[in-house]
Amino acid sequence: MAEQVATNITWHEGTVTREERTGCLKQTGGTVWFTGLSASGKSTIAVALEQVLIQRGHAAYRLDGDNIRMGLNKNLGFSAEDRAENIRRIGEVSKLFADSGMLCLSSFISPYTADRDAARAVHDEAGVPFIECYVEVDLAIAEERDPKGLYKKARAGEIKGFTGIDDPYEAPENAELVVNTGEQSLEACVGAVLAEMEARGMLG
Ligand code: ADP
Numbered sequence: 001m002a003e004q005v006a007t008n009i010t011w012h013e014g015t016v017t018r019e020e021r022t023g024c025l026k027q028t029g030g031t032v033w034f035t036g037l038s039a040s041g042k043s044t045i046a047v048a049l050e051q052v053l054i055q056r057g058h059a060a061y062r063l064d065g066d067n068i069r070m071g072l073n074k075n076l077g078f079s080a081e082d083r084a085e086n087i088r089r090i091g092e093v094s095k096l097f098a099d100s101g102m103l104c105l106s107s108f109i110s111p112y113t114a115d116r117d118a119a120r121a122v123h124d125e126a127g128v129p130f131i132e133c134y135v136e137v138d139l140a141i142a143e144e145r146d147p148k149g150l151y152k153k154a155r156a157g158e159i160k161g162f163t164g165i166d167d168p169y170e171a172p173e174n175a176e177l178v179v180n181t182g183e184q185s186l187e188a189c190v191g192a193v194l195a196e197m198e199a200r201g202m203l204g
Contacts, residue, residue: 030129041181091119
């Protein structure tokens with residue numbers, strides 16, 4: 001966990017409550033955190049879900065692994081320490097988006113349980129809804145899909161520390177939702193997430 005470095009700083013409380021802010025948007029806001037192996041379908045589900053949400057008149061925004069690594073986290077690699085810092089920052093950013101009333105769709109492999117739990121804790125502390133969605137798939141299927149050719153490179157030893165090959169993926173044990181993209185269609189996966197968001201009151 002990152003240490004507080006700056007001293008002589010004080011939290012500056014605003015005068016607009018979260019309820020007042022989200023009331024303007026006619027939605028509660030919250031984060032859906034997609035975790036799973038590379039090529040499990042996290043981004044595909046998030047993109048389709050964002051489309052449905054916007055069509056229904058909801059404000060949604062996607063945060064996606066590679067995109068964030070090209071900007072905010074461009075100074076981070078794939079060591080265990082950098083992966084942890086990557087997820088720590090994204091957890092904080094997701095919380096900020098969700099606290100603003102946005103439906104934040106965060107797609108990150110986020111292979112370590114402790115890092116995901118930290119992202120959840122940041123939301124819990126702020127009273128912001130958080131759904132962990134485990135996008136499950138057999139490694140063999142993900143490897144066969146290999147849309148970016150990364151598994152092939154990892155098997156050839158050209159990428160070191162690749163999740164599922166020579167770096168662990170710690171599967172969630174208490175996720176609010178599990179979808180399996182080897183068994184369910186994209187539509188079914190999106191529908192399941194929408195239902196969970198509705199049940200958690202994020203949309204109303
Ligand atoms: P990730 O973001 O987890 O790395 P991607 O979404 O980039 O994964 O890639 C997943 C691949 O799996 C895509 O090519 C997508 O078309 C395919 N796919 C097959 N079935 C499904 C499904 N049910 N849900 C999501 N993606 C699926």
